[in-house]
Amino acid sequence: xxxxxxxxxxxxxxxxxxxxxNAQLLIRAGxxxxxxxxxxxxxxxxxxxxNKIEQIxxxxxxxxxxxxxxxxxxxxxxxxxxxxxxxxxxxxxxxTSYYTKNDYALGPTHEEVxxxxxxxxxxxxxxxxxxxxxxxxxFRDEPRSKSGLLRGREFLMKDLYSxxxxxxxxxxxxxxxxxxxxxxxxxxxxxxxxxxxxxSGGTFSKYSHEFQTVADAGEDTIYICDKCKIAVNKExxxxxxxxxxxxxxxxxxxxxxEVGNIFKLSNKFSAPFxxxxxxxRGNMNDVVMGCYGMGISRLVGTIVEVxxxxxxxxxxxxxxxxxxxxxxxxxGIGRDLYRRLxxxxxxxxxxxxxxxxxxxxxxxxxxxIPYRLVVSEKTGKKIEVKKRDSKNTKLVGYGTISKLS
RNA sequence: CGGGCUGUAGUGUAAUGGUAGCACGAGUCUUUUGGGAAGAUUUAGUCCGAGUUCGAAUCUCGGCAGCCCGACCA
Numbered sequence: 132x133x134x135x136x137x138x139x140x141x142x143x144x145x146x147x148x149x150x151x152x153n154a155q156l157l158i159r160a161g162x163x164x165x166x167x168x169x170x171x172x173x174x175x176x177x178x179x180x181x182n183k184i185e186q187i188x189x190x191x192x193x194x195x196x197x198x199x200x201x202x203x204x205x206x207x208x209x210x211x212x213x214x215x216x217x218x219x220x221x222x223x224x225x226x227t228s229y230y231t232k233n234d235y236a237l238g239p240t241h242e243e244v245x246x247x248x249x250x251x252x253x254x255x256x257x258x259x260x261x262x263x264x265x266x267x268x269x270f271r272d273e274p275r276s277k278s279g280l281l282r283g284r285e286f287l288m289k290d291l292y293s294x295x296x297x298x299x300x301x302x303x304x305x306x307x308x309x310x311x312x313x314x315x316x317x318x319x320x321x322x323x324x325x326x327x328x329x330x331s332g333g334t335f336s337k338y339s340h341e342f343q344t345v346a347d348a349g350e351d352t353i354y355i356c357d358k359c360k361i362a363v364n365k366e367x368x369x370x371x372x373x374x375x376x377x378x379x380x381x382x383x384x385x386x387x388x389e390v391g392n393i394f395k396l397s398n399k400f401s402a403p404f405x406x407x408x409x410x411x412r413g414n415m416n417d418v419v420m421g422c423y424g425m426g427i428s429r430l431v432g433t434i435v436e437v438x439x440x441x442x443x444x445x446x447x448x449x450x451x452x453x454x455x456x457x458x459x460x461x462x463g464i465g466r467d468l469y470r471r472l473x474x475x476x477x478x479x480x481x482x483x484x485x486x487x488x489x490x491x492x493x494x495x496x497x498x499x500i501p502y503r504l505v506v507s508e509k510t511g512k513k514i515e516v517k518k519r520d521s522k523n524t525k526l527v528g529y530g531t532i533s534k535l536s
Numbered sequence: 537c538g539g540g541c542u543g544u545a546g547u548g549u550a551a552u553g554g555u556a557g558c559a560c561g562a563g564u565c566u567u568u569u570g571g572g573a574a575g576a577u578u579u580a581g582u583c584c585g586a587g588u589u590c591g592a593a594u595c596u597c598g599g600c601a602g603c604c605c606g607a608c609c610a
Contacts, residue, residue, distance in 0.1 A: 140546090140561085142546090142547060142548095142561090143547070143548080143560065143561080143572070144547060144548050144560085145547090145548090146547070146548090146602095147542090147547090147548070147549090147602095147603090148542080148543085148601095148602050148603050149602095149603080150603060150604070151603095159547095165602095167601080167602090168601085168602065168603085216610095220610085221608075221609085222608085222609070222610095239610085240610060242610085271609085273608090273609075274537060274607080274608060274609085275537090275604095275606095275607090275608080275609095277603080277604080282609085332610060339610080350609090389609095392610070394610060396610090422610075424610075460569070460570060461569075462569095485569090486569090486572085487568085487569060487570090487571085487572070487573055488569065488570040488571060488572095489569095489570080489571035489572045489573080490571080490572045490573090491570095491571085491572090492570080492571045492572085493571065493572050494572085496571090505570075507569090507570065508569095508570095509570065510570095515570095
């Protein structure tokens with residue numbers, strides 16, 4: 132893509148009302164735009180990153196049997212009354228139709244939709260287990276959204292729901308999801324500082340599990356067992372003072388961002404909606420459910436929080452909007468290289484703008500694409516390569532570049 | 537939802553009751569071109585509403601909006 136055709140621009144300074152690093156850098160670099168508190172537009176570069184994260188998530192969901200769907204955001208009150216959450220869930224966005232006077236909710240999570248949906252298809256034990264997920268904007272009436280993409284009122288989430296014949300089968304799948312989540316965080320460049328975390332909220336099991344990425348900007352406090360690489364959320368530390376795995380009491384405190392949360396739901400939602408199946412003996416049983424959330428847009432913010440320097444963002448290669456940032460320092464001098472890389476199918480942002488070198492370098496650092504390629508009169512037929520997270524530059528030939536891709 | 541702070545041009549920032557100014561950006565022209573270039577010229581602003589006053593960006597009241605702390609957070 133030619134940078135001259137990108138409609139967004141970078142900002143030299145961050146808007147003064149943005150305090151969070153992720154918001155400052157993402158806005159300055161032209162990845163997102165704020166419409167109102169907790170509600171953001173994904174601009175071209177931001178959407179590219181988000182799409183790459185989604186792609187990784189889809190690949191991993193496919194490996195554990197996930198069927199992808201998209202459920203409605205707009206939902207009838209009746210479903211929410213059935214589970215009692217019309218009144219108990221305080222972050223539920225509710226409104227009344229001007230014409231019909233009917234009440235509606237905007238989906239903050241989708242148990243109230245997926246449970247009646249699967250009731251239409253799960254009749255027998257032969258229809259179990261089932262795994263269904265979606266990637267969709269969620270709406271939550273947060274009393275205080277904050278920190279850029281970390282706590283929004285409208286945000287993108289992957290929500291997976293699993294349906295089982297019994298608790299044992301759920302337990303097995305739940306463990307598989309934990310492994311899959313850790314694999315996804317690793318692929319997203321968060322492997323080194325993301326921990327499976329024991330948390331409250333288990334209605335039918337002692338704990339729920341969160342996935343927490345260590346970052347100062349986080350809202351949570353966790354206690355990490357470095358030996359087992361797991362953590363305990365502060366909210367349950369009074370009842371759980373030692374590592375749940377090894378029993379050790381050497382726990383390290385850290386601030387962290389919740390990047391995923393999974394629950395065993397048992398029959399909490401299947402019962403009110405009559406989601407049940409006939410077993411081998413012909414008896415009716417409630418379907419046993421699990422749900423598994425992952426905040427995609429929050430992940431974009433989290434990655435920026437943990438991967439940046441004073442010049443800008445440093446995207447992990449797996450989710451960078453482009454692989455190469457080709458910067459030409461003389462009009463047209465990079466055109467041939469751009470075409471060659473394009474023809475090879477490489478992901479390249481070509482800075483063909485007529486700006487000073489300093490400005491282009493500053494933008495490249497701010498945007499944070501992994502490999503910066505500079506061509507100028509000075510480089511001749513060679514190409515200067517610099518990794519975003521390194522200070523060293525190297526003059527190489529085209530062959531070396533193509534090996535990088 | 538309680539508390540605090542803040543709303544001036546696209547962005548940042550001055551003007552403390554008396555001519556709304558500066559920088560960057562953007563437009564035009566010329567010269568430049570390896571870490572945010574130079575000159576000339578143009579462009580664009582006091583969140584909204586009421587009040588006090590000869591006069592309000594500035595003071596008062598109301599509203600709206602944003603940020604931060606806390607509470608909340610399937």
